[in-house]
Amino acid sequence: MNVKYYTGRSLAEAIGRAKRDYGSDIILLDSKEIRNEMDGSKLVQVSISVDEKNGKVKSWRPPSVDRQKERPLPKKEVESKEDFNQVISNILARRPKTLNQEKQILEELAALKEQVNQLKIKTTDEEAKLPENFERIRQNLIKKGFKSSMAEALIKKAYYFSPAGAQATSAEIIHTIKNELRSKIKRYDLAQITDTAQRQVIMLVGPTGVGKTTMVMKLAAHPKILAQKEVAIISTDPYGPSEALKAFSKMSGVPVIEKKREDELSEVMRRMNGYEVVLVDVAGTSPFAPNFMKKMEDYTKIIKPDQIFLVAAMNTDVEDFFASASLYLLLKPSGLILTKFDETNRWGKFFTLMDELDLPVVAFGEGKRIFIDIALPDENYVFNKLFEDQA
Ligand SMILES: Nc1nc2c(ncn2[C@@H]2O[C@H](COP(=O)(O)OP(=O)(O)OP(=O)(O)O)[C@@H](O)[C@H]2O)c(=O)[nH]1
Ligand SMILES: [Mg+2]
Structure with a gap:
């Protein structure tokens, strides 16, 4: 060159x-x-x-292509002037009725498009301009542990269904939200264990350290739950019953039977016939441990529980809990117990759990004190925590 x-x-x-x-x-x-x-x-x-040889500029040529390998392209038809005129005259020759119909459809489509655009503008405007008190409550719901999608849905419902609409006061907005949330809470019917003459075997399962043993004692001691019943507790902890459990047994008179070896369980269960309620406190194991499911199945086969309560702590990350809950759900639990309400301020997680697990709530735990720190699943218990600063 x-x-x-x-x-x-x-x-x-x-x-x-x-x-x-x-x-x-x-x-x-x-x-x-x-x-x-x-x-x-x-x-x-x-x-x-x-170009060095002839002093002329080397003209650019496209790279050569092996034409034989190429499939011949269909020959493009070039519309001649006559063809074009033919098309036009064909269109003009169509009956005016057909043309009118097409015109009408096109006009309707254009009007529809305009309406959709208007609707879009209106919706984004409205979303962007949520009145200040709606926006404040929405942010508060997220701060209190609601998933942002749920907070959004609750606020929208409040916006559209509050009688005062955009002029609704904070109290009115919260009132509408409470009504919506109320419908999401499922309560376990305690009569299933209090009002039956049949012996009830209740097994508590859940991740390590969530408060199962503590809740076993709380259930046994609560006047509206099992305090009026002849109750026995079976501890399956391989290290034996905890000091707290032993102390509780002494104080309340509820016998605590320990099962140290796996093969002792059937024998222990046979000895339980004289009790109205048998609470089986399953030792916490990681659901991701090898053989976890097999062990749980073996337990349920021997224990033959009438009720399985899944215990979860409110201070656990919801996603972590769901990862393990999916395995516990295979045991078909009949109720959910939520502990450690006192160790979080993100109580909105409760409604995510309600939504996802679809299990009725048996009780709430809110501290270490056996005779005091338990609440029945009353909606106001949750509402007071969620909205106490906004009433
Ligand atoms: N703050 C608070 N602590 C609790 C609550 N429930 C239980 N605890 C405490 O949490 C710790 C673990 O409770 P346990 O009842 O032993 O838990 P667990 O599920 O039986 O534990 P593992 O059997 O080891 O799986 C203890 O120190 C309890 O006192 C609660 O609602 N709030
Ligand atoms: Mg325990």
């Missing part, structure tokens, strides 16, 4: 000079501004590629 340089007062002038010498197919390689050494004025310098 031979490179030639041309200058001019402008790019067009420099290229014009190059074209004069080498024809109009020149290949422009570069252009830059330079200074005229005579008078200091600005000039444009271009460089072009020139």
Whole structure:
């Protein structure tokens, strides 16, 4: 490749000079501004590629293609002027009725499109301009542990269904939200264990340290739950019953039977016939431990529980809990117990659990004190925590 340089007062002038010498197919390689050494004025310098042999510019050719390998393309039909006229006259020859119908449909479509656009603008406007107190409550719900999608849905419902609409006061908004949330709470019917003459075997399962043993004692001691019943507790902890459990047994008179070895369980269960309620406190194991499900199935086969209560702590990350809950759900639990309400301020998680687990709530735990820190699943218990600062 031979490179030639041309200058001019402008790019067009420099290229014009190059074209004069080498024809109009020149290949422009570069252009830059330079200074005229005579008078200091600005000039444009271009460089072009020139064929070395004949002094002409090498014209660019497309890369060669093996045409035999290529499938022949269908020959493109070029509409001649006559074809075009034919199309037009065909259109004009159509009956006016058909054309009118098409016109009408197009007009209707245009009107519909306009309406959809208006609707879009309106919705985004409205969303963006939620009145200040709606927006404040929405943010508060998220701060209190509601998933943002749920907070959004609750606020929208409050916005559209509050009788005062956009003018609703904070109290009115919260009232509408409470009504909506109320419908999400499922309560376990305690009569299933209090009002039956049949012996009830209740097994508590759940991740390690969530408060199962504590809740076993709380259930046994609660006047509206099992305090009126002849109750026995079976501890399956391989290290034996905890000191707290032993102390509780002494204080309340509820026998605690320990099962240290796996093969003792059937024998222990046989000894339980004289009790109205048998609470089986299953030792916490990671649901991700090998053989976890097998062990749980073996337990349920021997224990034959009438009720399985899944215990979860409110201070656990919801996603972590769901990961393990999916395994516990295979045991088909009949109720849910939520502990450690006192160790979180993100009580909105409760409604995510309600939504996802679809289990009725048996009781809430809110501290370490056996005879005091338990609540029945009353909606106001949750509402007072969620909205106490906004009433
Ligand atoms: N703050 C608070 N602590 C609780 C609550 N429930 C239980 N605890 C405490 O949590 C710790 C673990 O409770 P346990 O009842 O032993 O838990 P667990 O599920 O039986 O534990 P593992 O059998 O080891 O799986 C203890 O220190 C309890 O006192 C509660 O509602 N709130
Ligand atoms: Mg325990």
